[in-house]
Amino acid sequence: MDPSNSNSARLIAEERIINGRLARLTLLYEVGRSLASLVRLDELLNGIVVAAAEVMQARASSLMLVDPSGEYLTFEVAFGEKGSQLKGLRLPLDGKSVAGKVARTGEPLIVDDVNQIPYFSGEVDRTLAFQTHNILCVPLHGQAGTIGVIEVLNKVTGERFSEDDVALLTALAGSAAVAIENARLYEETARRAAELAAMVSELQRTYVGTMHALSALLDARDASTQGHSQRVVQYTLAIAHALGITDREQLQIIQYGALLHDVGKIGVPDAVLRKPTSLTAEEWIEMRKHPEIGYQMLKNIDFLQKALPIVRYHHERWDGSGYPHGLAGAAIPLEARIFALADAFDALLSERPYKRGLSHEQAVERLAADRGTHFDPMVMDAFLHIAEEAWQRIRATVNGINRDPSNSGPL
Numbered sequence: 001m002d003p004s005n006s007n008s009a010r011l012i013a014e015e016r017i018i019n020g021r022l023a024r025l026t027l028l029y030e031v032g033r034s035l036a037s038l039v040r041l042d043e044l045l046n047g048i049v050v051a052a053a054e055v056m057q058a059r060a061s062s063l064m065l066v067d068p069s070g071e072y073l074t075f076e077v078a079f080g081e082k083g084s085q086l087k088g089l090r091l092p093l094d095g096k097s098v099a100g101k102v103a104r105t106g107e108p109l110i111v112d113d114v115n116q117i118p119y120f121s122g123e124v125d126r127t128l129a130f131q132t133h134n135i136l137c138v139p140l141h142g143q144a145g146t147i148g149v150i151e152v153l154n155k156v157t158g159e160r161f162s163e164d165d166v167a168l169l170t171a172l173a174g175s176a177a178v179a180i181e182n183a184r185l186y187e188e189t190a191r192r193a194a195e196l197a198a199m200v201s202e203l204q205r206t207y208v209g210t211m212h213a214l215s216a217l218l219d220a221r222d223a224s225t226q227g228h229s230q231r232v233v234q235y236t237l238a239i240a241h242a243l244g245i246t247d248r249e250q251l252q253i254i255q256y257g258a259l260l261h262d263v264g265k266i267g268v269p270d271a272v273l274r275k276p277t278s279l280t281a282e283e284w285i286e287m288r289k290h291p292e293i294g295y296q297m298l299k300n301i302d303f304l305q306k307a308l309p310i311v312r313y314h315h316e317r318w319d320g321s322g323y324p325h326g327l328a329g330a331a332i333p334l335e336a337r338i339f340a341l342a343d344a345f346d347a348l349l350s351e352r353p354y355k356r357g358l359s360h361e362q363a364v365e366r367l368a369a370d371r372g373t374h375f376d377p378m379v380m381d382a383f384l385h386i387a388e389e390a391w392q393r394i395r396a397t398v399n400g401i402n403r404d405p406s407n408s409g410p411l
Contacts, residue, residue, distance in 0.1 A: 041183040042077075048150065048176045049079040056136065056161075056169055058152035062086060062124075064099055065140075065148035065180075073099055073149065085128060097121045098137050099149045106146050108138040108170055110161045136161040138169045140177040147177060227398060228346060233258040234394045235342035242382035243338070254335050257310025261339060264294025264311070288323045291315055309333035314340050319373045329376075337376040341367065341383055344374070360388050 053061040062078035075086040114120040140148040295312040313336035320328030348363035
């Protein structure tokens with residue numbers, strides 16, 4: 001044989017081998033990138049077994065994870081005909097199966113002929129009516145140890161698995177293990193976040209229910225103010241929307257403050273609170289304590305901190321003649337300025353033992369006369385842009401809520 005021809009054939013064969021390895025390494029790189037983008041564990045596991053079969057040119061592949069007890073491997077996903085039937089099948093973490101042996105030792109294993117080894121259980125073959133000839137199995141090493149194994153079965157070419165195959169599948173297993181732990185962390189974080197959100201939501205519902213019960217109790221102390229708290233909540237929100245306030249958190253703060261605005265009246269004696277005639281100067285001193293009493297009651301409740309300005313300052317006036325602190329102009333928090341108008345509007349419309357309620361037109365006229373003295377001009381202008389029909393709808397809605405004892409209100 002011509003030596004030059006022999007060398008050429010050898011070079012061609014070597015080049016073919018190198019090109020084949022390069023193609024597989026390129027495929028492995030692309031597979032690793034695609035796996036890193038998957039965060040759902042089920043999608044990731046499916047992607048791993050499909051990639052393992054493709055990279056290793058195998059007829060079937062499977063992935064098993066160590067269960068929480070640390071005593072079993074559980075089939076999570078398998079690629080190949082009837083692979084879905086393996087889902088949930090468990091193998092003991094011992095030396096009586098190829099996968100169990102690899103998981104226990106943490107070392108890769110090539111089995112050229114499964115009929116020649118005593119630790120091939122054949123359970124999977126019997127389950128799937130499949131004929132396994134040879135196996136390559138490698139461990140999935142996580143941060144805390146072996147978390148599972150990847151198996152590939154029966155090369156498409158009929159060849160045996162090689163040490164190159166071991167290195168390639170081990171590299172894939174390394175990327176897969178990192179991706180699996182990241183996906184598990186992501187899912188656990190998402191699960192805990194969902195649980196926390198549910199707990200916060202339930203806690204918030206409890207708080208809101210308590211606030212509604214408290215405001216209803218305050219209304220019940222004075223029959224003449226029945227439904228007042230619910231009405232002023234909706235009036236205040238209507239004016240806030242007219243001012244262009246759309247932030248969800250700010251609107252919720254306004255709701256809470258409006259609902260609890262008179263909580264300090266718990267500290268006002270019934271003889272003063274329920275008096276059917278005008279209050280004396282001494283009784284007015286007692287009545288005017290309720291904003292500060294309410295503030296002191298609520299100031300240590302963290303989630304109500306931003307709602308306290310309405311509770312504390314809702315009787316302040318734009319010109320500084322209000323109480324309890326005599327604030328004026330923009331020194332009064334905007335939420336309290338909005339609420340002050342809503343509160344006065346409801347008071348003018350409502351029947352009291354000592355007065356008759358005004359008509360809508362009369363109430364608006366009376367309020368508009370106090371623009372720039374009692375009320376913030378900007379807030380008043382927003383109020384005046386709301387049509388009478390809108391106020392009627394609000395009152396009808398609130399009246400419906402108050403007639404239904406099972407309804408805790410709009411919050």
